[in-house]
Each structure stands twice: as C-alpha cells, then as structure tokens.
Amino acid sequence: MRILVDGIDLSGKTTLVSTLIDTLAARRVPAVRHRGMLAEHHPLERLLKRLPLAYQSQSSLITGAYLFGGYALDAALVHLDPPRTDGAVLIQEGYADRTMAVGLAGGPYLPAALAMWASRCFATFDLAVFLHASPAVRRTRMDQRERVDSGDRRSVEDGAFADRFDAALLTYLSRRHPSLLVFDTGVHTPQEMAEQILTTAGLIRPIPAPSPRRSDRALGA
Numbered sequence: 001m002r003i004l005v006d007g008i009d010l011s012g013k014t015t016l017v018s019t020l021i022d023t024l025a026a027r028r029v030p031a032v033r034h035r036g037m038l039a040e041h042h043p044l045e046r047l048l049k050r051l052p053l054a055y056q057s058q059s060s061l062i063t064g065a066y067l068f069g070g071y072a073l074d075a076a077l078v079h080l081d082p083p084r085t086d087g088a089v090l091i092q093e094g095y096a097d098r099t100m101a102v103g104l105a106g107g108p109y110l111p112a113a114l115a116m117w118a119s120r121c122f123a124t125f126d127l128a129v130f131l132h133a134s135p136a137v138r139r140t141r142m143d144q145r146e147r148v149d150s151g152d153r154r155s156v157e158d159g160a161f162a163d164r165f166d167a168a169l170l171t172y173l174s175r176r177h178p179s180l181l182v183f184d185t186g187v188h189t190p191q192e193m194a195e196q197i198l199t200t201a202g203l204i205r206p207i208p209a210p211s212p213r214r215s216d217r218a219l220g221a
C-alpha cells in the first residue's frame with residue numbers, strides 16, 4: 001500500500017509521516033518513509049536534485065523540469081521498476097501534487113497548468129492525505145525553525161500564494177486519487193490524524209468505544 005502525505009510548507013507533513021510510521025511500528029506493521037520519485041532507478045532524479053527547489057515558485061523552468069522530466073517519467077517507470085519496500089507500507093512525503101500546486105500558485109506557470117489538466121497521468125496513491133493550516137499556525141512553526149528557506153517564508157507571508165496553493169491542491173488535485181483525507185493540522189494532533197488515516201486505509205482497527213459502566217446505565221435509565 002502507498003499513502004501520500006502532501007500539503008503546503010509548514011503544514012506538518014514530516015511530523016505526520018513520522019507519527020504514521022511510529023503508529024504502525026507499535027502494531028508491528030512495517031512501514032518506510034519515502035521521498036522523491038517512486039521508481040527505484042529514475043534516470044533523472046539526481047540531476048533534478050541539483051535544481052534549487054526552494055525557488056520553484058519563482059521559476060517556470062524548475063516547475064516544468066520536475067513535473068515532466070521527473071514525475072511524468074516516474075509514472076511510466078514505476079510499473080516496471082517499483083520502489084523496493086520488501087512488503088512494507090510506503091509513506092510518501094510530498095509528490096507531484098505539491099509541485100503542481102506550487103507552480104499554479106506561483107505563476108500560474110504553463111507546465112503546472114498542463115500537468116493539472118493531465119493530472120491523472122501521474123502516479124496515484126491508494127490513499128492521499130492533504131494537509132493545511134492557518135497562516136498564524138504556520139508562522140509559529142516557522143519561527144521555531146533554525147533554518148527557513150524562501151519557499152517556507154513565501155508560503156507564510158504571501159497570503160494570496162497560500163490561498164491559490166490550497167485551492168489547487170484541495171479542490172482540483174484531490175480528484176486524481178481514489179481515496180482522500182484532508183486535515184487542518186492546527187486543529188488535529190498528529191496522533192489523531194494518524195489513527196484516522198490508518199483506520200481508513202484498513203491497516204489498523206478502530207479503537208472501540210468503552211462500554212458504559214453499570215452505574216452509567218442506571219443513570220441513563
């Protein structure tokens with residue numbers, strides 16, 4: 001099974017992925033964190049990593065390179081060369097969805113618009129989880145970081161950019177996955193989200209509500 005966790009910068013993706021893996025490990029379900037391309041041997045991934053991804057929102061070229069040289073090719077390759085997980089659940093942190101949303105919010109750039117139009121051609125996940133949070137929550141998280149790049153700062157300080165990003169991700173790109181959950185990470189704790197995600201995915205059983213005690217039944221009667 002493959003689960004995607006995606007969202008705007010500082011929305012809590014890394015924290016949620018770690019919580020998902022820890023929650024599965026506590027139940028002895030193997031899981032692996034994964035980033036980047038899904039194909040085990042993507043021929044262009046190393047070249048793409050040399051591009052300054054933090055400046056993607058300011059560059060149509062970087063957007064197009066990642067979408068078509070990276071993720072579109074990845075969708076074709078992954079069927080022949082899937083990631084080696086040894087049967088573990090794959091938890092993907094970020095994918096083409098975020099790249100498309102950044103390109104649409106930053107431009108909109110033509111490569112992002114074309115990719116959104118053909119978004120079903122990109123690799124999909126069994127369950128997608130899209131995260132968002134208010135600017136105030138994300139600013140607090142940014143202030144707690146030792147290093148902040150230009151992408152993080154713009155996602156917090158440029159309200160119009162953040163609104164366009166969320167509109168693209170939550171409204172349009174959500175349609176391409178067979179199953180989707182959306183969370184506001186300023187409202188829900190990572191553990192609450194992890195429990196719901198893994199229950200929805202069928203990987204853990206929901207915790208049953210405790211039956212009322214005899215005194216509770218008497219009061220109810």
